[in-house]
Amino acid sequence: xxxxxxxxxxxxxxxxxxxxxxxxxxxxxxxxxxxxxxxxxxxxxxxxxxxxxxxxxxxxxxxxxxxxxxxxxxxxxxxxxxxxxxxxxxxxxxxxxx
Numbered sequence: 001x002x003x004x005x006x007x008x009x010x011x012x013x014x015x016x017x018x019x020x021x022x023x024x025x026x027x028x029x030x031x032x033x034x035x036x037x038x039x040x041x042x043x044x045x046x047x048x049x050x051x052x053x054x055x056x057x058x059x060x061x062x063x064x065x066x067x068x069x070x071x072x073x074x075x076x077x078x079x080x081x082x083x084x085x086x087x088x089x090x091x092x093x094x095x096x097x098x
Contacts, residue, residue: 001089001090002090002091002092003089003090003091003092004091004092004093004094005091005092005093005094006093006094006096007093007094007095007096008095008096009076009077009079009095010076012079012082012093012095013052013053013072013073013076013079015082015084015093016042016053016055016072016082016084017042017044017053019084019091020039020042020055020084020086021039021086022039022040022041022042023038023039024038024039024084024085024086025037025038025039025060025083025084025085025086026038026039026055026057026082026083026084026085027081027082027083027084027085028055028057028070028075028079028081028082029079029080029081029082029083030075030078030079030080031075031078035057035059035068035070036057036059036060036061036083037057037058037059037060037067037068038057038058038060039055039056039057040056040057040058040067041055041056042054042055042056043055043056043069045073051071051073052071052072052073052074052076053071053072053073054069054070054071054072055069055070055072056068056069056070057069057070079095080094080095081093081094081095082095
């Protein structure tokens with residue numbers, strides 16, 4: 001089953017914070033980057049350092065299979081689409097720029 005949602009970038013980040021869990025698959029499309037991977041951790045924003053909500057992903061790929069940390073606040077303006085796969089269910093979030 002596929003659920004499609006239209007959200008602002010801030011709403012999409014809130015969705016990730018509240019709905020995505022460790023071991024889920026998260027595919028982020030931003031700028032010219034497509035980062036699909038398994039969620040290793042989600043770290044809350046740190047007001048002292050100014051870092052936003054960060055997601056650690058173990059990237060899926062045959063050539064590139066490494067873990068990366070993505071600060072969602074840094075990519076907020078470039079975020080295009082989020083795909084969340086949990087228990088075989090796909091949620092596609094398209095970013096509304098209006």
